[in-house]
Amino acid sequence: MENSVGACTRPTIMVTNDDGIDAPGLQALVRVLVSTGRYEVQVCAPDSEKSAVSHSITWRAPVSVQEVNLNGATAFAVSGTPADCTSLGLSGSLFPSAPDLVISGINMGSNCGYHIVYSGTVAGAREAFFNGVPALSLSYDWVGGTSNVDDYTVAAEACLPIVDAVLAEIKNKTYPQKCFLNVDLPTNIANHKGYKLTKQGKCIAKMGWRQVTSAAQGGKMLSTMTMEANSLTSSEVDASSMPKEHRLFKREVRGGILDEDDTDYRSLQQGYITVTPLGALSNVDVECQAYFKDWLPGVAKCFSSSTL
Structure with missing residues (x-):
């Protein structure tokens, strides 16, 4: 076409x-x-x-x-x-x-x-x-x-x-x-x-986990940047009906990093x-590239299976 x-x-x-x-x-x-x-x-x-x-x-x-x-x-x-x-x-x-x-x-x-x-x-x-x-x-x-x-x-x-x-x-x-x-x-x-x-920055919302008693608790993530605490999921799972070895956890936002x-x-x-x-490529910082350029040649010499 x-x-x-x-x-x-x-x-x-x-x-x-x-x-x-x-x-x-x-x-x-x-x-x-x-x-x-x-x-x-x-x-x-x-x-x-x-x-x-x-x-x-x-x-x-x-x-x-x-x-x-x-x-x-x-x-x-x-x-x-x-x-x-x-x-x-x-x-x-x-x-x-x-x-x-x-x-x-x-x-x-x-x-x-x-x-x-x-x-x-x-x-x-x-x-x-x-x-x-x-x-x-x-x-x-x-x-x-x-x-x-x-x-x-x-x-x-x-x-x-x-x-x-x-x-x-x-x-x-x-x-x-x-x-x-x-x-x-x-x-x-x-x-x-x-x-x-x-340019793309480095901000990220710090996520944590909270134990809940049902799938309806904790809210629904509306985007990668937003949590809406009052938006509940449509299906609810009661933790009391689950085996004791099963527990429910949900993500929650606990702050973020500004850029x-x-x-x-x-x-x-x-x-x-x-x-x-x-773009599609995740290019590393120049200093990281330089560090590993010096680091990699010594890997086989110092940490090969014959020296362990």
């Missing part, structure tokens, strides 16, 4: 996410994209929530696919992960043409710093990058009690200039091939301070829409 952006037809955008095809973030994004009339919109997204699954894929079992009616887009709900959805959507098995751009999101909760590693939203875009297709991952910094579902529409509209600019670069064949973009939108999106180019200025998380908290180029 050939991409359509170089032709006279409208460019094609494929949307996926990790919150599930019914999530308000994806629904708002698709609605805004379709309403412009400027794009052909495809959707290939998980049929249920797949938050924090990172870049996992379904390997041995088949995935099920069901076509759904979604805001004027051609849409499919898939039983797999975000990476599965992107891969299947790009395979030519579901859609008549390949997308010019893949957008993953809009996620409920930010994806900055080390949390990018956990993010299924980012993985949806990364999978497109693996396949040579330009991609964006979009996340909204949802805060319980402050944010509301209408913010997703504002967030989607705020991203349209980025989408159009990327598509223009693709059409001109000047878009970089060695990265994809991770975009985070601040909580007060209606009064954001504009776009800011950032230096000009990184994604710090800039997001300052009210900017952060735009962070990402």
Whole structure:
């Protein structure tokens, strides 16, 4: 299949996410994209929530696919992960043409710093990058009690200039091939301070474990950055009915590490829409590379089995 952006037809955008095809973030994004009339919109997204699954894929079992009616887009709900959805959507098995751009999101909760590693939203875009297709991952910094579902529409509209600019670069064949973009939108999106180019920082929410008596205790993780204490799981397991050797534990956030200025998380908290180029490789710091360059030659000499 050939991409359509170089032709006279409208460019094609494929949307996926990790919150599930019914999530308000994806629904708002698709609605805004379709309403412009400027794009052909495809959707290939998980049929249920797949938050924090990172870049996992379904390997041995088949995935099920069901076509759904979604805001004027051609849409499919898939039983797999975000990476599965992107891969299947790009395979030519579901859609008549390949997308010019893949957008993953809009996620409920930010994806900055080390949390990018956990993010299924980012993985949806990364999978497109693996396949040579330009991609964006979009996340909204949802805060319980402050944010509301209408913010997703504002967030989607705020991203349209980025989408159009990327598509223009693709059409001109000047878009970089060695990265994809991770975009985070601040909580007060209606009064954001504009776009800011950032780098991935090192912020991470410190997690702990708490023993609970049922699966409904402790809350549900809404994103890799957010815990909503009042959001309960739908299925409850009573620990009293379990064998004594079985105990239940749930994760909980116990604080976080803030990063230096000009990184994604710090800039997001300052009210900017952060735009962070990402690649697929995890390159180590220069000093670590230098350390192990000197260290490795002596390993066999000093710690071989013959000397133990």
